[in-house]
Amino acid sequence: MELQNNVLSPEEQELLRRAIFSQKQTMRAFVHSYGCQLNVSDGERIRGILESLGYTMTSSWDDADLILLNTCAVRESAEDRVYGILGNIKQYKRKNPDLIVVLCGCMASEEHTASYVKSHYPYVNIVFGTGSLNRFPALLLEHFQGTKFACDTGEYDDVYDGIAPSREHPFKAAVPIMFGCNNFCTYCIVPYVRGRERSRKPQQILEEVRQLVQSGYREIMLLGQNVNSYGKDLETPVSFAWLLRQVEAIPGDFVIRFLSSHPKDATKELLDTILDSKKIGHHLHLPVQCGSDAVLKRMNRHYTIAQYLEIVEYLRRRDPGFSLTTDLIVGFPDETEADFQGTLDLIRRVQYDNLYTFIYSKRRGTKAAEMEDHTPPEEKKKRMERLLSLQREIASAHYQRFLGKTMRVLVEGESKRKGYLMGKDNAFIIAEFPGDPSLIGQFVTITVTETHNWAVEGVLVQEETTCRK
Structure with a gap:
């Protein structure tokens, strides 16, 4: 070769x-x-x-x-x-x-x-x-x-195009659509090590997805530091929503997911594209980082909590059960108790299905590393414990919306429990159910019989029925 x-x-x-x-x-x-x-x-x-x-x-x-x-x-x-x-x-x-x-x-x-x-x-x-x-x-x-x-360690060029990957997974594939980041959040080193945003050409992305689907891949994950910014730097600019529609038009039975989204670029066009789609997962990972406008400004995030909630409320108006997850940083330099309460209030209001949480740690080379911080580490740990306790309570109640409903699940593997399989539905909800390992890599339909604060349990439906989007 x-x-x-x-x-x-x-x-x-x-x-x-x-x-x-x-x-x-x-x-x-x-x-x-x-x-x-x-x-x-x-x-x-x-x-x-x-x-x-x-x-x-x-x-x-x-x-x-x-x-x-x-x-x-x-x-x-x-x-x-x-x-x-x-x-x-x-x-x-x-x-x-x-x-x-x-x-x-x-x-x-x-x-x-x-x-x-x-x-x-x-x-x-x-x-x-x-x-x-x-x-x-x-x-x-x-x-x-x-x-x-x-x-x-030179500058970026078209480092991917023409290099065939050796994929580690037989039916789930990640397809990078862009590299780098222009946002320069004060806590983040990424723009300094991956450079400014550079979008891959649409035809290269679509051809890669087309080949994957033809080879039997069932999940396509589109990747970028901020996929919502895709296409702005191309000679003929396009939007990420446009790219999603082109990927969805590729023939085949597969689910489309993507990471990561920046709230400042989550346009109504993008939200409508997700909501109107049959292949794009009805889930949005929308990192908010904290619930305080003052902290968001110090983070250089370019949106307010009110603007973030406008996105959430639009999604939930059109689909009350729409799945949302987020990233949260606890203990950013000089985060006050009032700032932290804003984060707890946001969690209560949004009702996230899952959180990816981090206690702030200083990163050399970033602007946040130079900020004064008077909050003791022990206080930050206590705040994290309070946040996680609240999320467990909220998720336990929020997951009950799935009871008795059907889900179409991509079976990813065997569960830790003997005789059970696990997978994720269209909205990225983890599901466990009794089943034979021969189903791994296939779509199945389950009826949800039990819920937890991190996943649901169910039983297989003999024939697929109309499923929750």
């Missing part, structure tokens, strides 16, 4: 393959991706590159000839964990001096990382950033030609 979208000529590609297999007939690569789903998608492309070069994937670094860590930089604790792992890898390098160690991803895109790794972990052979994914083969060739530390 010839590498595409690659900076190597065909002759250099052949030279690289000969170098890889000069000592062993089988070369094994261990690839591990940390962090968000976009990172996981990058990892699938990296696996695709390595397989096209002849590497066999392994799930253990014990027998690996190449170890690649695709890193996350959202929190400093994530970086510390990676540095700890790099320290442990040293023992494998001693046992196998020819072992190739690669560090890539968001962490590798930070200015200080390459020099720090070179000086503190001299056995790391290759470092490349999120903008250099398609140049990975060239860096490998440099290594085999004698470069002790091959590094490329």
